[in-house]
Amino acid sequence: MAADSLSTGPPATGPGQSPGRRWSARARRLAQRIPPARRFPLAMAAVFLACSLAWWVAFYPGLMSYDSFTYTWEATTGHWINDHSIPYVAGVWLSLHLSGTYAPLTFCQIVAAAGLVGYLAAGLERFAIRRRWIAGAVVLCGVLPPTGEFFVFVWKDVPFVLGALAAAGALLHLVGGWLRVPRSARRSAPGRRAPWLVLGVGMLLMCLARNNGFLTVVCTGLVLLACVPWHWRRIASVTAVPVLVYVFLVTVVYPAAGVQPQKNNSAYSFFYADLAYGYSKDPGLFTKAQLSAMAAVAPLEHWRTAGAQCWDSDPLTISSQFHAAAATTNRSQLLSAFTTVLKRAPQYVADAQLCRAHNAWAVFPDHPILVAPVDYTGPYHAAVVSHPELAHNPFHQAFHSRPLSRTAHRAGHWWYDLSRTPQLEWILWGGAVWCYLTYAWILRLTRRVRRRELLAAAAVMAGLQLTVLIATPAPLYRYMAGPTVLGVLLLPLACSRLRLPEDPP
Structure with a gap:
């Protein structure tokens, strides 16, 4: 009798349930359809996207700098010059013609960043790290101003960092797979093809996003070669092919399309x-x-x-x-x-x-690190002086901020100003500290596991740092944005429980 009375109640998702419970049940059913291996990376991507959307709402349609207006001048007045990334300038042109604002471009940037953060989080799982630590690093990366707001900028450095994220995530997947292969068979097990393909795409994106991106790709390839020389054929492929594609575009495709060569010094x-x-x-x-x-x-x-x-x-x-x-x-x-x-x-x-290049190596810089402001007036007026056509540009309205929420804008501005505290600048905006922390975690794991392949996990970080040490015009934060983003996301390596294969788990 009691069993019958229990069975007469409303179904789990019936009309007797509250709207909140029905939506919760639908979300659980949707989550159950996702393969278990993909649930965690998708959850991390969703968390990072939520943080990025908060920055996007606060600084809609995107944060801008002097370079942002230069891209617009080149794209909308026919001055296509190979002094900046031509693919990114084309993205600015497409975004302005589709909506009249930078919003589609910056929205695509934060979506791409969220997907790559999820992919990197899945790679970190291969290092025997609890998911709570990975989730904490993802939230920290999305909340901190140097890393969270960066992907909302109209800057060619954003796709450059996206390429570094893809390459670093691919290496985590590769290294995690190599560690599961016996030491005696490591030379004959290059790993699955998918991470190598993602690594090549990340390298290509770095080449296309900056004119000196090929230097980062070459440095990363050399570091990889020193770590795992027995995979030299695949390393040569993911290094040489992106560089050759970039050279072909610059020497053949761009001139044929009417792109002017770089005129400045x-x-x-x-x-x-x-x-x-x-x-x-x-x-x-x-x-x-x-x-x-x-x-x-x-x-x-x-x-x-x-x-x-x-x-x-x-x-x-x-x-x-x-x-x-x-x-x-x-x-x-x-x-x-x-x-x-x-x-x-x-x-x-x-x-x-x-x-x-002191922000690439000095722990406590003795000179201020140059960081782009979150206001729009200074860069815009400076750009108009250099390019008077911008004052009468049909996309003039796109050059100014229109926050979707004034409260979010004030909160974002306050949080950014707080991060510029001089006593915090060395760790939040420096970049060098994050490089050294990442190297320390990976060296400690290498000593514990005694597998040389682990060093390859730091190849992208080392390539980014070496590029700034070799050639940089000033101590600008954007040149070390990649190491900062990667350093925050790779913090969970400090909590890895990897052990020698013969040790009990």
């Missing part, structure tokens, strides 16, 4: 900055011919005063006293002068390089 600004620094230290290093070439480009006093500081190459090259056309004409003599400094006083070149 940004590719040589590092050499000119090192030259100016050497001149400020010892003017007697140079010959009369070299000094004449330098004077034809800019007054020697400008070379000396601009070179006296080593933090930024822009004061030298982005100045009315520096003539870009004359620099192109006298390029051979200027490079000869740089070679003179490198041969006779290499300490000046090393000093200038390490000075500009």
Whole structure:
């Protein structure tokens, strides 16, 4: 009788249930349809997407910088120039013509970031890490201003970091698979093809997102080769193919499509900055011919005063006293002068390089790290001065913020300002600390498991750091955004329970 009375109650999802319970039951049924292996990465992707949507609502249609308006000027006025990522400029053009705003582009960025974070989280599971720690790292990455708000920027650095996320996630999957193969058979087990394909796509995205992205790809490939040399064929493929595709686009496709070659001196600004620094230290290093070439480009006093500081190459090259056309004409003599400094006083070149890249190696930087502001007026007005056509651009309304929630905008601005506390800058915006932490976790695991393959998990991080150490114009946060994002997401490696294969679990 009691059993009959119980069976007469309303069904689990019947009309007697509250709307909340019905939606909960539908969500559980939907979750049960997802394969178990995909539930956790999809959940992590959803968590990160929720955090990113909060930033997107607060700074709709996206955060902007001087470069954002330069992309718009190039895309909407027919000035397609290969000084920025052409695929990304094309994305800006498509977003503006579809909606009149940057919103579709920035929304696609946060969706792609969420998917790649979920993929990386699945790779971390292979290292015997509790899911709670992985989830905590994902939430932390989505909440912190340096990492959470970054994917809302209209910046070519965003797809560059997305490529680094894809490559790092693929390596976690590969390394996790290699560790399950006996040491004696590791040379004959390259791993599944899917992670290698994702690794190649990530490398290609890094090449296409930045003109110097190929340098990061080459550095990452060399580090991988040093870690797992027995997989050299596949490493060569995922390294060489993206670089060759980039070279083919730059030398064949872009000129055929009418894209103008790079006209400024940004590719040589590092050499000119090192030259100016050497001149400020010892003017007697140079010959009369070299000094004449330098004077034809800019007054020697400008070379000396601009070179006296080593933090930024822009004061030298982005100045009315520096003539870009004359620099192109006298390029051979200027490079000869740089070679003179490198041969006779290499300490000046090393000093200038390490000075500009201090946020890539210094734990406590002794110079402020340059971070893009979250306001729009300064970059916009500076861009209009350089590109007057922007003032009458038909997409003028897209250049300004229209937050979907004023409360969210104020809260996001407050949280960002709090993160700029000088005492916190070294860890939140520096990037170098996250590199060292990641190396420490991976080295500790390598000593515990005694498998050399584990070192490959840090290859992308090392490639990103080496690129900044080799060539960077200034200590800009965006150049170390990739290591910062990866460092936060890889924090759970500190909680890995990996042991030697013969040890009990």
